Amino acid sequence: QKEVEQNSGPLSVPEGAIASLNCTYSDRGSQSFFWYRQYSGKSPELIMSIYSNGDKEDGRFTAQLNKASQYVSLLIRDSQPSDSATYLCAVGGKDNFNKFYFGSGTKLNVKP
Amino acid sequence: EPEVTQTPSHQVTQMGQEVILRCVPISNHLYFYWYRQILGQKVEFLVSFYNNEISEKSEIFDDQFSVERPDGSNFTLKIRSTKLEDSAMYFCASSDGQGNTEAFFGQGTRLTVV
Numbered sequence: 296q297k298e299v300e301q302n303s304g305p306l307s308v309p310e311g312a313i314a315s316l317n318c319t320y321s322d323r324g325s326q327s328f329f330w331y332r333q334y335s336g337k338s339p340e341l342i343m344s345i346y347s348n349g350d351k352e353d354g355r356f357t358a359q360l361n362k363a364s365q366y367v368s369l370l371i372r373d374s375q376p377s378d379s380a381t382y383l384c385a386v387g388g389k390d391n392f393n394k395f396y397f398g399s400g401t402k403l404n405v406k407p
Numbered sequence: 408e409p410e411v412t413q414t415p416s417h418q419v420t421q422m423g424q425e426v427i428l429r430c431v432p433i434s435n436h437l438y439f440y441w442y443r444q445i446l447g448q449k450v451e452f453l454v455s456f457y458n459n460e461i462s463e464k465s466e467i468f469d470d471q472f473s474v475e476r477p478d479g480s481n482f483t484l485k486i487r488s489t490k491l492e493d494s495a496m497y498f499c500a501s502s503d504g505q506g507n508t509e510a511f512f513g514q515g516t517r518l519t520v521v
Binding site for chain 1: 438442448449450451452455463465496498508509510511512514515
Protein backbone atom coordinates (compact mmCIF):
# COMPACT_ATOMS: atom_id res chain seq x y z
CA GLN A 296 0.00 0.00 0.00
CA LYS A 297 1.49 3.30 -1.09
CA GLU A 298 1.25 5.85 1.68
CA VAL A 299 1.72 9.56 1.91
CA GLU A 300 1.88 10.79 5.48
CA GLN A 301 1.37 14.28 6.80
CA ASN A 302 0.87 15.68 10.27
CA SER A 303 -2.78 16.75 10.37
CA GLY A 304 -2.05 19.80 12.52
CA PRO A 305 -3.28 22.35 13.05
CA LEU A 306 0.00 24.17 12.65
CA SER A 307 -0.32 27.69 14.04
CA VAL A 308 2.17 30.42 13.12
CA PRO A 309 2.06 34.17 13.59
CA GLU A 310 1.74 36.45 10.59
CA GLY A 311 5.12 37.07 9.00
CA ALA A 312 6.68 33.86 10.29
CA ILE A 313 7.92 30.87 8.30
CA ALA A 314 5.55 27.91 8.13
CA SER A 315 7.14 24.50 7.60
CA LEU A 316 5.03 21.63 6.31
CA ASN A 317 6.31 18.11 6.01
CA CYS A 318 5.41 14.95 4.13
CA THR A 319 6.83 11.45 3.91
CA TYR A 320 6.05 8.82 1.33
CA SER A 321 6.49 5.08 1.18
CA ASP A 322 7.13 4.33 -2.50
CA ARG A 323 10.85 4.77 -3.04
CA GLY A 324 10.38 4.86 -6.80
CA SER A 325 8.12 7.91 -6.76
CA GLN A 326 9.15 10.49 -9.31
CA SER A 327 6.93 13.54 -8.96
CA PHE A 328 5.90 15.51 -5.91
CA PHE A 329 3.37 18.26 -5.50
CA TRP A 330 1.96 20.62 -2.93
CA TYR A 331 -1.64 21.68 -3.20
CA ARG A 332 -3.53 24.19 -1.10
CA GLN A 333 -7.16 23.47 -0.28
CA TYR A 334 -9.49 25.94 1.33
CA SER A 335 -12.47 24.48 3.15
CA GLY A 336 -15.08 23.24 0.70
CA LYS A 337 -12.92 24.09 -2.31
CA SER A 338 -10.80 22.12 -4.74
CA PRO A 339 -7.03 21.51 -4.48
CA GLU A 340 -5.00 24.34 -5.97
CA LEU A 341 -1.51 23.54 -7.21
CA ILE A 342 1.23 25.52 -5.47
CA MET A 343 4.46 23.75 -6.30
CA SER A 344 5.86 20.78 -8.13
CA ILE A 345 9.29 19.27 -7.57
CA TYR A 346 10.97 16.37 -9.32
CA SER A 347 14.65 16.48 -8.30
CA ASN A 348 16.44 16.41 -4.98
CA GLY A 349 17.08 19.81 -3.47
CA ASP A 350 15.16 23.04 -3.19
CA LYS A 351 12.82 24.78 -5.58
CA GLU A 352 11.68 28.32 -4.87
CA ASP A 353 8.66 30.18 -6.22
CA GLY A 354 7.93 33.49 -4.57
CA ARG A 355 7.27 32.93 -0.87
CA PHE A 356 7.17 29.17 -1.33
CA THR A 357 10.08 26.73 -1.25
CA ALA A 358 9.68 23.02 -1.84
CA GLN A 359 12.40 20.67 -0.63
CA LEU A 360 12.85 17.08 -1.74
CA ASN A 361 15.06 14.37 -0.29
CA LYS A 362 14.45 11.11 -2.13
CA ALA A 363 16.91 9.16 0.01
CA SER A 364 14.90 10.03 3.11
CA GLN A 365 11.58 9.88 1.19
CA TYR A 366 10.75 13.29 2.48
CA VAL A 367 9.30 16.40 0.90
CA SER A 368 8.58 19.69 2.60
CA LEU A 369 7.08 23.09 1.90
CA LEU A 370 8.26 26.31 3.46
CA ILE A 371 6.07 29.39 3.38
CA ARG A 372 7.93 32.60 4.14
CA ASP A 373 6.25 35.75 5.43
CA SER A 374 3.07 33.79 6.18
CA GLN A 375 -0.18 35.69 5.67
CA PRO A 376 -3.63 35.04 7.15
CA SER A 377 -4.75 34.24 3.59
CA ASP A 378 -2.34 31.27 3.65
CA SER A 379 -4.58 29.64 6.27
CA ALA A 380 -5.75 26.46 4.56
CA THR A 381 -5.08 22.73 4.39
CA TYR A 382 -1.92 21.83 2.49
CA LEU A 383 -1.98 18.55 0.63
CA CYS A 384 1.11 16.63 -0.36
CA ALA A 385 0.68 14.53 -3.52
CA VAL A 386 3.10 11.97 -4.86
CA GLY A 387 3.25 10.47 -8.33
CA GLY A 388 3.83 6.73 -8.33
CA LYS A 389 6.57 5.30 -10.51
CA ASP A 390 4.26 2.92 -12.38
CA ASN A 391 2.02 5.69 -13.65
CA PHE A 392 3.36 9.13 -12.96
CA ASN A 393 0.00 10.67 -13.68
CA LYS A 394 -1.75 8.96 -10.79
CA PHE A 395 -1.29 10.83 -7.54
CA TYR A 396 -1.46 9.60 -3.99
CA PHE A 397 -2.54 12.32 -1.60
CA GLY A 398 -1.75 12.78 2.05
CA SER A 399 -4.53 13.71 4.42
CA GLY A 400 -3.24 17.27 4.61
CA THR A 401 -1.88 19.65 7.24
CA LYS A 402 -4.13 22.43 8.41
CA LEU A 403 -2.24 25.72 8.68
CA ASN A 404 -3.53 28.66 10.75
CA VAL A 405 -1.75 31.98 10.32
CA LYS A 406 -2.66 34.30 13.17
CA PRO A 407 -2.77 38.07 12.49
CA GLU B 408 -5.97 31.62 -17.38
CA PRO B 409 -7.17 28.21 -18.64
CA GLU B 410 -9.08 26.19 -16.08
CA VAL B 411 -10.93 22.94 -15.64
CA THR B 412 -14.66 23.49 -15.32
CA GLN B 413 -17.16 21.12 -13.77
CA THR B 414 -20.94 20.98 -13.77
CA PRO B 415 -23.09 20.88 -11.78
CA SER B 416 -21.51 22.34 -8.65
CA HIS B 417 -23.97 20.42 -6.48
CA GLN B 418 -26.07 17.37 -7.32
CA VAL B 419 -28.61 15.76 -5.04
CA THR B 420 -29.89 12.36 -6.11
CA GLN B 421 -31.89 9.53 -4.70
CA MET B 422 -30.19 6.25 -3.90
CA GLY B 423 -30.28 3.95 -6.90
CA GLN B 424 -30.48 6.74 -9.45
CA GLU B 425 -27.91 7.36 -12.18
CA VAL B 426 -25.87 10.55 -12.17
CA ILE B 427 -23.54 12.06 -14.73
CA LEU B 428 -20.89 14.50 -13.64
CA ARG B 429 -19.45 16.69 -16.35
CA CYS B 430 -16.04 18.23 -16.86
CA VAL B 431 -14.34 20.35 -19.47
CA PRO B 432 -10.58 19.84 -19.12
CA ILE B 433 -8.01 22.43 -20.15
CA SER B 434 -8.08 22.46 -23.94
CA ASN B 435 -4.55 21.30 -24.81
CA HIS B 436 -4.33 18.70 -22.06
CA LEU B 437 -4.13 15.02 -22.88
CA TYR B 438 -4.60 13.25 -19.53
CA PHE B 439 -7.84 13.43 -17.62
CA TYR B 440 -8.69 12.20 -14.15
CA TRP B 441 -11.45 11.82 -11.65
CA TYR B 442 -10.73 12.00 -7.95
CA ARG B 443 -13.13 12.06 -5.06
CA GLN B 444 -12.99 13.36 -1.51
CA ILE B 445 -15.40 12.13 1.12
CA LEU B 446 -16.00 14.82 3.72
CA GLY B 447 -13.05 15.03 6.11
CA GLN B 448 -11.03 12.39 4.25
CA LYS B 449 -8.19 12.21 1.73
CA VAL B 450 -8.45 12.99 -1.93
CA GLU B 451 -8.69 9.55 -3.60
CA PHE B 452 -7.83 8.57 -7.15
CA LEU B 453 -10.65 7.02 -9.17
CA VAL B 454 -9.57 6.83 -12.79
CA SER B 455 -7.22 8.23 -15.39
CA PHE B 456 -8.02 8.54 -19.08
CA TYR B 457 -5.73 9.01 -22.04
CA ASN B 458 -6.13 8.60 -25.77
CA ASN B 459 -9.83 7.78 -25.42
CA GLU B 460 -9.39 4.94 -23.01
CA ILE B 461 -8.94 4.27 -19.33
CA SER B 462 -5.24 4.09 -18.50
CA GLU B 463 -5.67 3.18 -14.85
CA LYS B 464 -8.44 2.81 -12.30
CA SER B 465 -8.59 2.25 -8.58
CA GLU B 466 -10.48 -0.41 -6.69
CA ILE B 467 -13.11 2.21 -5.91
CA PHE B 468 -13.90 2.46 -9.64
CA ASP B 469 -16.09 -0.62 -9.90
CA ASP B 470 -18.71 -1.59 -12.48
CA GLN B 471 -21.03 1.14 -11.24
CA PHE B 472 -18.66 3.77 -12.59
CA SER B 473 -17.83 4.67 -16.17
CA VAL B 474 -16.11 7.51 -17.94
CA GLU B 475 -16.52 8.88 -21.39
CA ARG B 476 -15.19 11.61 -23.63
CA PRO B 477 -18.26 12.08 -25.81
CA ASP B 478 -16.76 14.91 -27.87
CA GLY B 479 -13.56 16.90 -28.13
CA SER B 480 -14.14 18.93 -25.00
CA ASN B 481 -16.23 17.10 -22.41
CA PHE B 482 -15.19 14.36 -20.02
CA THR B 483 -17.90 12.67 -17.97
CA LEU B 484 -18.17 10.38 -14.97
CA LYS B 485 -21.31 8.26 -14.73
CA ILE B 486 -22.43 6.45 -11.61
CA ARG B 487 -25.12 3.98 -12.63
CA SER B 488 -26.85 3.21 -9.36
CA THR B 489 -25.81 5.58 -6.62
CA LYS B 490 -25.29 4.47 -3.05
CA LEU B 491 -25.28 6.57 0.10
CA GLU B 492 -21.51 6.05 0.36
CA ASP B 493 -21.01 7.69 -3.03
CA SER B 494 -21.73 11.04 -1.38
CA ALA B 495 -18.53 13.06 -1.81
CA MET B 496 -16.86 15.87 -3.68
CA TYR B 497 -15.85 14.68 -7.12
CA PHE B 498 -12.95 16.48 -8.74
CA CYS B 499 -11.98 16.36 -12.37
CA ALA B 500 -8.36 17.13 -13.20
CA SER B 501 -6.23 17.33 -16.30
CA SER B 502 -2.56 17.46 -17.19
CA ASP B 503 -0.78 18.09 -20.45
CA GLY B 504 1.35 14.96 -20.18
CA GLN B 505 4.06 16.52 -22.27
CA GLY B 506 6.93 16.18 -19.84
CA ASN B 507 4.88 18.11 -17.29
CA THR B 508 2.90 15.97 -14.89
CA GLU B 509 1.23 18.80 -12.98
CA ALA B 510 -2.50 18.21 -12.68
CA PHE B 511 -4.99 21.04 -12.39
CA PHE B 512 -8.27 20.47 -10.62
CA GLY B 513 -11.74 21.73 -11.35
CA GLN B 514 -13.85 23.31 -8.65
CA GLY B 515 -15.62 20.02 -7.95
CA THR B 516 -19.13 18.63 -7.89
CA ARG B 517 -20.63 17.92 -4.51
CA LEU B 518 -22.72 14.77 -4.86
CA THR B 519 -25.26 14.08 -2.16
CA VAL B 520 -27.08 10.75 -2.27
CA VAL B 521 -30.23 10.61 -0.14
